[in-house]
Amino acid sequence: MQILVFIETDGGAAVASSWEALGKALSLTDQVSALVIGENVGDVAAEAGSRGAKTVYVIDDASRALFDLDLYAADASNVLSQSEADAFLASHTGNGRDLMAAVGFDLQAGVLADCLDLSADGDKLVGLRPIYSGNILVDATTSGPVQLATLRPRAAAPAEPTGASADIVSVTPAAVAGRVEVQKVERAEAGEISLTDANVIVSGGRGVSKDPELGFKLIGELADTLGAAVGASRAAVDAGFIEYKHQVGQTGKVVRPDLYIACGISGAVQHLAGMNASKVIVAINKDSEAPIFSVANYGIVGDLFDVVPAMNEAAKGKL
Amino acid sequence: MKYLVCVKQAPDTAELPKVKAEEAASGELSIQLVVNPWDEHALESAIQSSEDYGGSVGVITVGGEKAIDALRSGLAMGCAEATLIEDTEADAWGVATLLAAAIEQMGDVDLVFTGQLTVDGNSGMVPIALARKLGWPVLTGVAKIIEVTDDSIVVERVVGEARLTVKTQAPAVLSVIKEIGEPRYPTFIKIRKAARVKIPTLTASDLGVDAPAPVVQMDNYRKPPARDAHVQLFDNASDLVDALLAEKVL
Numbered sequence A: 001m002q003i004l005v006f007i008e009t010d011g012g013a014a015v016a017s018s019w020e021a022l023g024k025a026l027s028l029t030d031q032v033s034a035l036v037i038g039e040n041v042g043d044v045a046a047e048a049g050s051r052g053a054k055t056v057y058v059i060d061d062a063s064r065a066l067f068d069l070d071l072y073a074a075d076a077s078n079v080l081s082q083s084e085a086d087a088f089l090a091s092h093t094g095n096g097r098d099l100m101a102a103v104g105f106d107l108q109a110g111v112l113a114d115c116l117d118l119s120a121d122g123d124k125l126v127g128l129r130p131i132y133s134g135n136i137l138v139d140a141t142t143s144g145p146v147q148l149a150t151l152r153p154r155a156a157a158p159a160e161p162t163g164a165s166a167d168i169v170s171v172t173p174a175a176v177a178g179r180v181e182v183q184k185v186e187r188a189e190a191g192e193i194s195l196t197d198a199n200v201i202v203s204g205g206r207g208v209s210k211d212p213e214l215g216f217k218l219i220g221e222l223a224d225t226l227g228a229a230v231g232a233s234r235a236a237v238d239a240g241f242i243e244y245k246h247q248v249g250q251t252g253k254v255v256r257p258d259l260y261i262a263c264g265i266s267g268a269v270q271h272l273a274g275m276n277a278s279k280v281i282v283a284i285n286k287d288s289e290a291p292i293f294s295v296a297n298y299g300i301v302g303d304l305f306d307v308v309p310a311m312n313e314a315a316k317g318k319l
Numbered sequence B: 001m002k003y004l005v006c007v008k009q010a011p012d013t014a015e016l017p018k019v020k021a022e023e024a025a026s027g028e029l030s031i032q033l034v035v036n037p038w039d040e041h042a043l044e045s046a047i048q049s050s051e052d053y054g055g056s057v058g059v060i061t062v063g064g065e066k067a068i069d070a071l072r073s074g075l076a077m078g079c080a081e082a083t084l085i086e087d088t089e090a091d092a093w094g095v096a097t098l099l100a101a102a103i104e105q106m107g108d109v110d111l112v113f114t115g116q117l118t119v120d121g122n123s124g125m126v127p128i129a130l131a132r133k134l135g136w137p138v139l140t141g142v143a144k145i146i147e148v149t150d151d152s153i154v155v156e157r158v159v160g161e162a163r164l165t166v167k168t169q170a171p172a173v174l175s176v177i178k179e180i181g182e183p184r185y186p187t188f189i190k191i192r193k194a195a196r197v198k199i200p201t202l203t204a205s206d207l208g209v210d211a212p213a214p215v216v217q218m219d220n221y222r223k224p225p226a227r228d229a230h231v232q233l234f235d236n237a238s239d240l241v242d243a244l245l246a247e248k249v250l
């Protein structure tokens, strides 16, 4: 099997979870090539080679500085036919999802979306797909002209740099006009860890209510000490304690960190839908009957306003 | 301005854990079905846009006969008309093909709103496929409508950790996230009115299309392994941190 992997770029740098898609592809076959689209992405292309891609197709053009679905889908379709790959893989980021959906529909090829794992059955790609919000798993395959799949962030180990180098193939940008004008870009603050990429997440819920500002300050401090991202329940978001981008769950983000610390979160099914695939779950809740304890590995029954700062002090001393 | 919202009848999220593997495989669920929650935000956003910029809102779904209930919810929220495309076989590409055919037949749709994901299928593929079929631009992750004119729209999108302000031409397809606005509660009067609206039912042959046969095959439906549910409780934070260090997750 030959797999082409989309290495998403942002401001000339690779989006980290793309290396996980590359790592997964390399675990299935040694016939792996990469597709890098962007502006000033020569370093990313070289890095894709170092991380194990045999051939790297590069479209480096000012018109590609930002992801534009019309342009990127046309480029990807061109490279897909040029490379003769049997499969095309991306990380299931928003852009990765959009690209695969567009290319897949255009070719009437199926997309195995948001897979937790991928395996190969001869030349068939088999995706482990969660459906019903993680309540059912299926083995998905596709019968289209090419097999497309997206891999959920943190579902595979990233391909590591080896110092190898690839054949770099420079590809002419597809002659397609964009229809979307980007008027403003606001990037996340430097150093902010995204929920979907985080190893550790500290989340707050309605349990902070008696002093929401202090509650999320304490949660933020613990997160800083642990190098963690800050999450939240919908109740905390809807009450205006914290921005929506922190929401974990059914109508927020689906995360799978190594460690998820839920502070003052009851554990409603819609919250669990976003985090119950975490490796280790810790619950801090003053109600020992809270449902979160039935999915937690560790817990403290207590007031988060005491426990969270105490954890922070303890962690500072031990890390 | 004519807005059209694509909705799906989907399981009530509170009951999702009760879905059995056999039910998921057959598609015949015994649990409560409601409007997919992401689509409620799409309904809200389209109705709000029609109030801010003028125009009317329609709601459409592809599904079985029961999916009429999802359309009635849309009508009760403020949509003026509803259409059911009856089909229970189509996968994402099929649904997109049927919706596109209906939209082409309507002929006057300027903006299509969808939710970004369904809570059952979970693929998020339909809005993009629909736009490709129509040949229209698509904006996903829409968090805010900034301006609507006769032939353009300006919105704020969330893409990964970034926020983008973008403008595109209408007609276009948008897929929205929760931040765009909480769905309004229908009034009793509107619910009563919605119950009386006649909802036309179309089939693929009425639309003059063949929905493509599914290209994704799903096998071996199963429940995920249950979490090892033995919580170990600590009295103090220091012991908890020690346990996490021993687990090598810190």
Ligand SMILES: Cc1cc2nc3c(=O)[nH]c(=O)nc-3n(C[C@H](O)[C@H](O)[C@H](O)COP(=O)(O)OP(=O)(O)OC[C@H]3O[C@@H](n4cnc5c(N)ncnc54)[C@H](O)[C@@H]3O)c2cc1C
Binding pocket: A204, A205, A206, A207, A208, A209, A232, A233, A234, A235, A236, A247, A248, A249, A250, A251, A252, A253, A263, A264, A265, A266, A267, A268, A269, A270, A271, A274, A284, A285, A286, A287, A290, A302, A303, A304, A305, B013, B037
């Ligand atoms: C369609 C739909 C989609 C939804 N999507 C999401 C979603 O994406 N994410 C999500 O989280 N929810 C979602 N929900 C909401 C979900 O059902 C719950 O309402 C929500 O998760 C509750 O948040 P919470 O646990 O913070 O609040 P609560 O359920 O009110 O729990 C607060 C907890 O804090 C504890 N507590 C209180 N004070 C303290 C203290 N001082 N110290 C320690 N513990 C304390 C309490 O014992 C309680 O267990 C959704 C619901 C629906 C219907």
